[in-house]
Amino acid sequence: MHMADALLAPAVAATMYVASGTAAGISLHKLKKDDDPAKLPTMAVTAALVFAGQMINYTIPGTGSSGHMCGGMLLSALLGPQAGFLSMVVILTIQCLLFGDGGLMALGANIWNMAFYGCFVGYYLIWRPIMKSGLFKGMGAKGGQRAKILLAAVLGCVITLQLGAFSVVLETSLSGITELPFGAFVALMQPIHLAIGLIEGLVTAAVLLFVFESRPELLRDADTSDDKVSARMSLKATIAILAVIVLLVGGGLSLLASGNPDGLEWALFGNAEEGYAENMGLDEEKFGIESDAADTAASIQETTALLPDYAFPDSDSPAGTSVSGVVGSAVVAGVAVLICLAGGFFRKKKKA
Amino acid sequence: MNKMEKALHELSEMDELAAGASPIHRLCAPGKLLTTIAYIAVVLSFPKYDLSGLLVMLLYPVLLFQISGVSVGSFFYKLRIVLPLVMAVGLFNPFFDREILVTVGGLGVSGGVISMLTLMLKGVLCLMASYLLMATTPIDVLCAALRKFHVPGTLVTLLLLTYRYIGVMTEELATMTEAYHLRAPGQKGIHVSAWGSFLGQLLLRSMDRAEELYNSMLLRGYHEHFHYAPVKKCSLGDALCTFGCIAVFVLLRIWNVAELVGGLFVR
Amino acid sequence: MIEFQNVSFAYEKDRPVLRDLSFRIGDGEAVGLIGANGAGKSTVMKLLLGLIAPTEGSILVDGIRVEKKSLPEIRRKLGFVLQNSDNQMFMPTVYEDMIFAPLNYGLSREEAERRVDTALERLGMQELKHRHNHRISGGEKRMAAIATILAMEPEAVLMDEPSSALDPCNRRRVINIIRELPQTKLITSHDLDMILDTCERVILLSGGRIVADGPADVILRDKALLEAHRMELPFCLAGR
Numbered sequence: 001m002h003m004a005d006a007l008l009a010p011a012v013a014a015t016m017y018v019a020s021g022t023a024a025g026i027s028l029h030k031l032k033k034d035d036d037p038a039k040l041p042t043m044a045v046t047a048a049l050v051f052a053g054q055m056i057n058y059t060i061p062g063t064g065s066s067g068h069m070c071g072g073m074l075l076s077a078l079l080g081p082q083a084g085f086l087s088m089v090v091i092l093t094i095q096c097l098l099f100g101d102g103g104l105m106a107l108g109a110n111i112w113n114m115a116f117y118g119c120f121v122g123y124y125l126i127w128r129p130i131m132k133s134g135l136f137k138g139m140g141a142k143g144g145q146r147a148k149i150l151l152a153a154v155l156g157c158v159i160t161l162q163l164g165a166f167s168v169v170l171e172t173s174l175s176g177i178t179e180l181p182f183g184a185f186v187a188l189m190q191p192i193h194l195a196i197g198l199i200e201g202l203v204t205a206a207v208l209l210f211v212f213e214s215r216p217e218l219l220r221d222a223d224t225s226d227d228k229v230s231a232r233m234s235l236k237a238t239i240a241i242l243a244v245i246v247l248l249v250g251g252g253l254s255l256l257a258s259g260n261p262d263g264l265e266w267a268l269f270g271n272a273e274e275g276y277a278e279n280m281g282l283d284e285e286k287f288g289i290e291s292d293a294a295d296t297a298a299s300i301q302e303t304t305a306l307l308p309d310y311a312f313p314d315s316d317s318p319a320g321t322s323v324s325g326v327v328g329s330a331v332v333a334g335v336a337v338l339i340c341l342a343g344g345f346f347r348k349k350k351k352a
Numbered sequence: 353m354n355k356m357e358k359a360l361h362e363l364s365e366m367d368e369l370a371a372g373a374s375p376i377h378r379l380c381a382p383g384k385l386l387t388t389i390a391y392i393a394v395v396l397s398f399p400k401y402d403l404s405g406l407l408v409m410l411l412y413p414v415l416l417f418q419i420s421g422v423s424v425g426s427f428f429y430k431l432r433i434v435l436p437l438v439m440a441v442g443l444f445n446p447f448f449d450r451e452i453l454v455t456v457g458g459l460g461v462s463g464g465v466i467s468m469l470t471l472m473l474k475g476v477l478c479l480m481a482s483y484l485l486m487a488t489t490p491i492d493v494l495c496a497a498l499r500k501f502h503v504p505g506t507l508v509t510l511l512l513l514t515y516r517y518i519g520v521m522t523e524e525l526a527t528m529t530e531a532y533h534l535r536a537p538g539q540k541g542i543h544v545s546a547w548g549s550f551l552g553q554l555l556l557r558s559m560d561r562a563e564e565l566y567n568s569m570l571l572r573g574y575h576e577h578f579h580y581a582p583v584k585k586c587s588l589g590d591a592l593c594t595f596g597c598i599a600v601f602v603l604l605r606i607w608n609v610a611e612l613v614g615g616l617f618v619r
Numbered sequence: 620m621i622e623f624q625n626v627s628f629a630y631e632k633d634r635p636v637l638r639d640l641s642f643r644i645g646d647g648e649a650v651g652l653i654g655a656n657g658a659g660k661s662t663v664m665k666l667l668l669g670l671i672a673p674t675e676g677s678i679l680v681d682g683i684r685v686e687k688k689s690l691p692e693i694r695r696k697l698g699f700v701l702q703n704s705d706n707q708m709f710m711p712t713v714y715e716d717m718i719f720a721p722l723n724y725g726l727s728r729e730e731a732e733r734r735v736d737t738a739l740e741r742l743g744m745q746e747l748k749h750r751h752n753h754r755i756s757g758g759e760k761r762m763a764a765i766a767t768i769l770a771m772e773p774e775a776v777l778m779d780e781p782s783s784a785l786d787p788c789n790r791r792r793v794i795n796i797i798r799e800l801p802q803t804k805l806i807t808s809h810d811l812d813m814i815l816d817t818c819e820r821v822i823l824l825s826g827g828r829i830v831a832d833g834p835a836d837v838i839l840r841d842k843a844l845l846e847a848h849r850m851e852l853p854f855c856l857a858g859r
Contacts (some may be wrong), residue, residue: 002433002434002437003437004434004437004438004475004476004479005392005396005474005475005478005479005482006396006434006438006471006472006474006475007437007438007441007471008395008396009397010396010397011397013396018390024507025460025504027505028504028507031506032506037574037575038562038563038566038567040506040509040510040513040566041562041563041565041569042518042562042563042566043510043514043566043568044381044510044513044514044516044522044558045513045517045558045559045561045562045565046524046555046558047510047514047517048404048514048516048517048518048520048521048558049521049551049555049558051514051518051521051522052359052518052521052522052524053551053554054353055356055359055522055525055526056529056541056542056550056551057355057526057540057541057542058541058542058544058547059539059540059542059543060539060544061542061544066540066541069551075525078555086506086507086510087510087514089507090507090510090511090514091514093511094514094515094518096482097428097482097486097491097494098362098363098366098435098486099362099433100430100431100434100479100482100483100490101433101434101476102434103392103434103479103482104389104392104478104481104482104485105389105392105396105478119458123391145527159365161414163605165510166362166590172441176400177441177442177471178441178442178444178445179447179449179464180441180444180448180465181448181449201520202547203547205548206547206552207547207548207551207555208548210546210548210549210551210552210553210555211552211556212553212556214556215556215559216524218556218559248419258356279560319437324614324615324617324618325403325404325405325454325608325611325614326404326454326456326613326614327613327614327617327618328404328608328609328610328611328612328613328614328615329403329404329407329610330612330614331613331614331617332407332408332410332411332609332610332613333407335411335423336410336411336414338439339411339414339415339418340414340417341420342418343417343418343419343421344418347421
């Protein structure tokens, strides 16, 4: 879900920087007020762990493909929303700077889409209310806690990812980058991210449940009072049940998609997007729909026919498209080649 | 090589590049950061049909690649992440926007194709600029520059510490992944029965590590703030270079140089 | 320099880790602290550094009692080399790690720089100065960790397993470095050959008590004593 610089207009990028900067400022203030100097190393090590953890492939049962984890929910459940947010900020910054994932201008937007929703919305509106609620009372103290962790993690990941995906659409559309109508774009992004969110939620839940079993005091808002376990639902069983739900929902979604004209766009999108899908957390097998050239061509025709007479895009003067523009571009290319040659020449001279 | 080993490799490659000694490496970091941001902002501000104007902006990274001696190869490797998304979004433009804007040798080129190419070029240029920044500036020097721009110390410290431990954690996970696959041949990823414990185990160990790390800081007199590498003072030359570059970017944005130069030939 | 007076410690009540420990280490002495896993060696280190407080008894460093308000002063006198160098070296480069402590103790940058250079020179590893911590080998990392401690110019050096996970050559290098350090030294290790090479005195811990305290030459040759406490003779004395 990392946005690239090219997808943003400077004004949108700046707005998102301001929004994310404000959230970071508030978080820093809270951190300072708490005055817990030991927190900083913990945040750093956990952030580094999540960074590495994002690269783990988790096999999705029965599909042969694999999912990943993003980390916003995990971090805020372990460190609290503010520290979690700052840790995510740092992870995203390092990804942007050293791995070319996202971009310098898009960083503000990426922080908002992935860290803000995952940490603040995920914590205050989902994690804490669910953990403090009286849900699953019938399952005994520990069983209830487990069920709550599972519910909160899955729900949190799904909802925050939906918000993030929607923001990507909103930001790109506001930037006037794509000719794709807003509605169609939304219809493309949301279902994909529903599936991704479910899997991410399950992985996050599995990790949090493991922490809960071994060191419950590490979890925010978890009730650590040592009651005897009564209705114990094993981790494996819970994950299995949820996996079935995921498969059902996923299957339903793909049926829906193929029976719907939007599905064609989805196919096109999924195809062009193999790398993106992988980056987003799903391997191409799942969404890179296997279609040959003919299929693609057919779908392109249909797609475009479905949306005929699309209005001419708002008039930017087609200045650079005149003949002189073409010639000038060729000159620029020539100059670039010259620079390269000169560079090579000087370096050789230096070596000699 | 698994994914984590690749990441480690990428990390050390950036380190190596940044340790170079070209004139670009020697420029002061705050200036480089400002120039890069200005460059990206100018590139992004080009209208979607102004392909020829945007093309001129290519000269800046090309020049930088040549002066700094940074290899273009590893840059193209980094493109694999960003470009697919940009392309996915841009690919729709030719279908929705089919107005013919320019005819080259009897072949009509639609606005959608031009805006798609512009978008892709923007993607490549922006990534080039930030890649060049990082390939010529070590991260600790960049962090010191961030302090100069009044980015809060806590955040900068967190960035440095995290950067340090990303190497440690990634290595540890790479080893764990290898050990896992040695005992589970044929599995593509982590089996569902180990979803929680695989990362969970490491997480618990990391908490102990964080504690030891904090002790180690305390034992060396840590209280509240960190000390950063001394920042090289920005010379007059550095300042002139920065503002010169920014001025050129703005001029290139106002005047379409490609158009002007082309005009000389066509007329 | 270091004095333990009837120190006891327990994480949980009724399960003492250390029981009534008393010993003195004089200025410039080199002492090896040995014992099986769980004998309480690292607890002794933690107590001395003030990371945990004794349940009974008191600990003195240079005549100053280790307690909360004296901690900054005490810690300045003690340099602790951790077993895991990755946990010790938390800054991106060796240089930044080395200068961390001197700057924290309020030295000027020039003075701190001088100390860094002196320490590097002493260990003969100037070329490591600007290297990144995650890019140096395990042996270099251990050496750099020792250098960060020397840059503090402490009065006593504490080391936790300084020779662990090193190849023979690097192990020898570390041993030579330790031997040349003029400071008071307290070293915990299972590498008894190294202890024999570096320390003149040995304290043997077992079950949280001191079971032997005397010249290294005597204790490390006492096969019956060592084997009674889950240790064995150093290889060089085993005569195999």
